[in-house]
Amino acid sequence: xxxxxxxxxxxxxxxxxxxxxxxxxxxxxxxxxxxxxxxxxxxxxxxxxxxxxxxxxxxxxxxxxxxxxxxxxxxxxxxxxxxxxxxxxxxxxxxxxxxxxxxxxxxxxxxxxxxxxxxxxxxxxxxxxxxxxxxxxxxxxxxxxxxxxxxxxxxxxxxxxxxxxxxxxxxxxxxxxxxxxxxxxxxxxxxxxxxxxxxxxxxxxxxxxxxxxxxxxxxxxxxxxxxxxxxxxxxxxxxxxxxxxxxxxxxxxxxxxxxxxxxxxxxxxxxxxxxxxxxxxxxxxxxxxxxxxxxxxxxxxxxxxxxxxxxxxxxxxxxxxxxxxxxxxxxxxxxxxxxxxxxxxxxxxxxxxxxxxxxxxxxxxxxxxxxxxxxx
Numbered sequence: 001x002x003x004x005x006x007x008x009x010x011x012x013x014x015x016x017x018x019x020x021x022x023x024x025x026x027x028x029x030x031x032x033x034x035x036x037x038x039x040x041x042x043x044x045x046x047x048x049x050x051x052x053x054x055x056x057x058x059x060x061x062x063x064x065x066x067x068x069x070x071x072x073x074x075x076x077x078x079x080x081x082x083x084x085x086x087x088x089x090x091x092x093x094x095x096x097x098x099x100x101x102x103x104x105x106x107x108x109x110x111x112x113x114x115x116x117x118x119x120x121x122x123x124x125x126x127x128x129x130x131x132x133x134x135x136x137x138x139x140x141x142x143x144x145x146x147x148x149x150x151x152x153x154x155x156x157x158x159x160x161x162x163x164x165x166x167x168x169x170x171x172x173x174x175x176x177x178x179x180x181x182x183x184x185x186x187x188x189x190x191x192x193x194x195x196x197x198x199x200x201x202x203x204x205x206x207x208x209x210x211x212x213x214x215x216x217x218x219x220x221x222x223x224x225x226x227x228x229x230x231x232x233x234x235x236x237x238x239x240x241x242x243x244x245x246x247x248x249x250x251x252x253x254x255x256x257x258x259x260x261x262x263x264x265x266x267x268x269x270x271x272x273x274x275x276x277x278x279x280x281x282x283x284x285x286x287x288x289x290x291x292x293x294x295x296x297x298x299x300x301x302x303x304x305x306x307x308x309x310x311x312x313x314x315x316x317x318x319x320x321x322x323x324x325x326x327x328x329x330x331x332x333x334x335x336x337x338x339x340x341x342x343x344x345x346x347x348x349x350x351x352x353x354x355x356x357x358x359x360x361x362x363x364x365x366x367x368x369x370x371x372x373x374x375x376x
Contacts (some may be wrong), residue, residue, distance in 0.1 A: 029367060061333065089124060100157075304362050
């Protein structure tokens, strides 16, 4: 691809940038959110230094986190495949503890992600063929209970927990099967997780978290989530909120270009149904996938910001939306860099700050949405 003179000048300026991250003008997102009774924050990963999952090892990234965020969430550190990679016995809290210590030092809250990622793809390898013995339901229940109790006991400062993550299959709206549900039943493992979490973390909001979205193609997924939430209410399962991941923008497919097509009426009906059942809403993993947009930063960033502002305005129009979590704040650390590549082979710009730690129009869109939001 041939770069324009403007692109080359921008690249040169980026290369010359050194020193601390540049602060956006005006109040921080943390302050803007707090003024409306909302908590703003971001995911951060303590993976290997220099990797997409290692944003916490970057001092300038930590500076942005400290300034902009009232709450932090572990990106991967509390997931089973990281925390319990070595086997069914024991936990490795080292990476998670470093993030928790940073949050405490900077007066930030924590939210927990996730106690049970109920998806067969995201458990550690040792679960394959795991033998629960002669009483599998009892053994599986014991494993789930001890896991949740251990995490809640170690991090009592969590203001909310994604108790169950992504258990609805978007293909047909059914509940996924895992080695745990095979042993004790699908609804049984989900209900148990929430009941144990309520007892172990009585002050935290308990969340079902999923990636059903506003774009066309999510109809069965949304239906399945509603059915799941209705079941929780009927069975008295203690669920406080729906976590709407909010990975918006381009569809997650290699061949897709542009933005998806929002189904505005259907999406509003979905949110109304959720809140009508008494659930709060949370924006838990916000970013904007710009896979198919033009390379030029100006129009690309403007389109991303406009799309995000419209989405956040609607989500924040519900006073039940009390937390907004970005899934990363600097482009080069976004999980989207490693998936569904752009056709031009160039990096994506899905987060609030660019690779030189400068705030982008998306950051200002989030600020504008927070300023316009009704107070909680």
